[in-house]
Amino acid sequence: MSLTLEIEKVAHGGVFVARDKGQVYFVSGALPGEVVEVEVTETAKTFSRAEVISVQKASEHRVPHFWKAAAKGAGGAEFGHIELGFQRELKTRVLQENLVRMAKLELDVAVEAAPDDQGDGLRYRTRLQLNVDSSGLAGPSKARSNEIVFTKELPLAVLEIEELGLHLKNFSGVEKIKIAASNTGDLQWMVDDKVQGSNQLVERVGGRTFRLSVGGFWQAHKHAAQLLSEQVIEFEKLLDFDPKKQNLDLYAGAGLFSATTSVVFPDANFTAVESSAKAVASGEKSSVDLPNLKFQKADVLKFLRTRAEGTFDTIVLDPPRSGAANKVVAQLLRLSPRNIIYVSCDPVALARDLQVLSASGYQVKGMRAFDIFPHTHHFETVVALSR
Numbered sequence: 001m002s003l004t005l006e007i008e009k010v011a012h013g014g015v016f017v018a019r020d021k022g023q024v025y026f027v028s029g030a031l032p033g034e035v036v037e038v039e040v041t042e043t044a045k046t047f048s049r050a051e052v053i054s055v056q057k058a059s060e061h062r063v064p065h066f067w068k069a070a071a072k073g074a075g076g077a078e079f080g081h082i083e084l085g086f087q088r089e090l091k092t093r094v095l096q097e098n099l100v101r102m103a104k105l106e107l108d109v110a111v112e113a114a115p116d117d118q119g120d121g122l123r124y125r126t127r128l129q130l131n132v133d134s135s136g137l138a139g140p141s142k143a144r145s146n147e148i149v150f151t152k153e154l155p156l157a158v159l160e161i162e163e164l165g166l167h168l169k170n171f172s173g174v175e176k177i178k179i180a181a182s183n184t185g186d187l188q189w190m191v192d193d194k195v196q197g198s199n200q201l202v203e204r205v206g207g208r209t210f211r212l213s214v215g216g217f218w219q220a221h222k223h224a225a226q227l228l229s230e231q232v233i234e235f236e237k238l239l240d241f242d243p244k245k246q247n248l249d250l251y252a253g254a255g256l257f258s259a260t261t262s263v264v265f266p267d268a269n270f271t272a273v274e275s276s277a278k279a280v281a282s283g284e285k286s287s288v289d290l291p292n293l294k295f296q297k298a299d300v301l302k303f304l305r306t307r308a309e310g311t312f313d314t315i316v317l318d319p320p321r322s323g324a325a326n327k328v329v330a331q332l333l334r335l336s337p338r339n340i341i342y343v344s345c346d347p348v349a350l351a352r353d354l355q356v357l358s359a360s361g362y363q364v365k366g367m368r369a370f371d372i373f374p375h376t377h378h379f380e381t382v383v384a385l386s387r
């Protein structure tokens with residue numbers, strides 16, 4: 001079914017809101033203020049999803065999409081039809097709206113540009129996954145679909161990944177391919193579980209060297225690890241971080257934040273908590289010269305439940321997209337650290353958790369947001385809170 005809609009505003013998730021005859025529509029490929037013809041793709045009880053077929057009244061911020069595969073439905077660049085600066089304005093609106101609506105916080109915070117080598121928001125991704133269909137075609141999937149789109153170009157990926165050319169080969173009998181490039185020149189890819197290329201990935205950040213196990217997590221933007229670790233350290237200084245006391249690095253991965261903190265605060269006492277054995281192995285291997293940084297392989301919630309109130313001075317956490325969730329936040333409140341530094345990749349989950357923390361006596365002392373995922377709806381936010 002097709003119909004004509006006038007777009008009202010942006011919503012979280014990279015879609016845009018329109019209303020018609022009492023029904024709410026979440027529209028992909030639109031912009032606020034536009035009049036568009038759409039094809040309805042899904043109808044639920046409280047909303048419908050739709051995709052733009054044609055634009056009858058275009059926004060001044062609409063630009064030709066940079067990626068031909070997007071016209072065929074390739075996912076991963078849902079904001080590619082929007083002028084780059086206005087993408088950040090839309091992300092700022094999403095962040096501020098959720099902070100007000102969910103956390104009752106009115107803050108003057110804007111999503112800022114991350115370091116951009118070319119100034120066009122392209123060639124930044126150092127981590128990429130290609131899905132493979134039954135014919136062996138490897139490429140990006142369509143949004144909310146398992147259908148693969150063929151593409152000759154991977155314009156968001158760093159050039160080393162595109163030039164590897166795996167998206168141009170046939171991989172019959174394979175399910176997925178993961179490719180990673182490091183900032184020291186390593187290039188590694190996994191065809192299902194078979195590792196090829198470099199046998200490890202070495203990253204240099206903030207004066208530290210990180211030796212990553214195969215398949216271990218790392219920030220996808222080439223400059224994100226440096227940018228975020230610098231911001232965490234800036235907020236530690238703002239909050240009068242005490243390195244001599246016991247501090248926590250939760251969802252620590254390979255210990256990016258705790259290890260780089262030690263460069264500025266020598267001998268900083270940190271326990272890095274991470275559930276992934278691969279990440280813990282990477283962290284321990286990369287921090288053998290830091291005797292006051294200890295790794296604990298554990299579920300974050302289970303770890304926190306075994307710790308006594310008042311044990312930790314500052315807690316840094318970088319949870320998954322779903323956020324820390326109620327039970328983890330409850331444990332943070334029970335432990336009552338003096339400071340919390342929260343790194344978030346989802347504004348809704350962040351606002352939900354900030355609502356509980358704010359209502360329980362923690363004040364936001366600083367907040368910055370960075371566009372480390374240009375041409376998508378995603379961005380990263382770092383928040384400093386003090387009791």
